[in-house]
Amino acid sequence: MAKQYGLLIKWALDRNNLIKTPDTAERGEHYRCPLCKESVIFRKGKIRVPHFAHKKNVQCTLERIRKIVAQYKMVEVFSDWKNSTGEKPQFLRRCGICQKWSFQNLSDKVDAIDSDFPLSDGASADLVLKSKDIPVALIFIDFNPNPSKLKNLPINLPYIVVDPNEIVKNPYIWQPINDHFNKNICTSCIKTKSILAKQTYGIELKKNNFQFRTIRCWNCNHTILVFLWPIRQKEGLAASQNCISRPSTLVEKYSDFTGSSYLANTCPHCHSVQIEHYQQEPREFNF
Incomplete structure (x- = not known):
């Protein structure tokens, strides 16, 4: 019997499919291996450390069970x-x-x-x-x-x-x-970013519903902010042009292909257009 139950494990499933450890297990209850779902025996004595005794098989190893x-x-x-x-x-x-x-x-x-x-x-x-x-x-x-x-x-x-x-x-x-996941920005860096936004872009992030993210400029490699604009999709270019809180790096450009104007994000350091980012939608989730 000892050789048959040669695998000693720290976890087992109870009747409600909840993970139990030897500290939370009770004598007389039925427990199963979380991996193969076969029955295991709860053992708690005075000599050995409490554990669940598992029959040896090819499928179950301590690593896979963990x-x-x-x-x-x-x-x-x-x-x-x-x-x-x-x-x-x-x-x-x-x-x-x-x-x-x-x-x-x-x-x-x-x-x-x-x-x-x-x-x-x-x-x-x-x-x-x-x-x-x-x-x-x-x-x-x-x-x-x-x-x-x-x-x-x-x-x-x-x-x-x-x-x-x-x-x-x-x-x-x-x-x-x-x-x-999408880049995570800590509280300290968000505060720094807010200061940067006010000094470099002429806006206050907390007072406006800006949708923005941090990227590296493709040209000078500085970390910069790019914005989704207009703030709400129903707003047009004219409304954006008249908005006094518009980031200073959003510059009006003209497209020969579409025959119309648009606002593009530019780098505050080298002034290059961040053409791949000016229309990009922000993610709804934090990942």
Whole structure:
């Protein structure tokens, strides 16, 4: 019997498909392996450390079980948050400007999380975040992600890779080890950006509903702000021209192709037109 149950694991599923550890398990209850779903035996004695005894098989290893536990925990934490019975999970990401770690809230518009989202080549993402049943971001759970493997996957959504070890330790903090979300800007850099906007662009970001983002100028490589203009799509060019709070780097240009004028973002340092960015829509989500 001892050899048959040679795999000792730290996690098991209870009757409600919730992850249990030896500290929270109870004698007499039925528990299953999170990966293969086979029965495991809860053991708690005076000599050995409490554990779940698992029959040996080819499929289940401690590493694979830890990964599936991380997946369960992320789904559980998300569901508790949406049911108002738990805290909101947070991303811990590097600021795209200063590179310091900062917390970023998960958008309230994300209303669902599902496991094992299929990709077109037969592969799958471990988790998908959805808004109104539409996928908006993917999460891969991996110990040592292979960048070239991820690069070749048919991924057309923003995604991150998280370490299952860190998720198991604290499932409320989702810290990417490979980050392909939209650039995160920390509070300190947002404050600096606001000062920059007032000094360089002649506007106050807090007093106007500007839609903007940070890019590097293609010509001089300075970090600059580019704006979506008009502020509201129903506004026309004439209304924008008369707006006294319009950023000073938005310059009127004329297109021979369309035979009309438009406002283009320009660099405040070298004055080059940022032609690829002046019409770009901002993302609805923070990733």
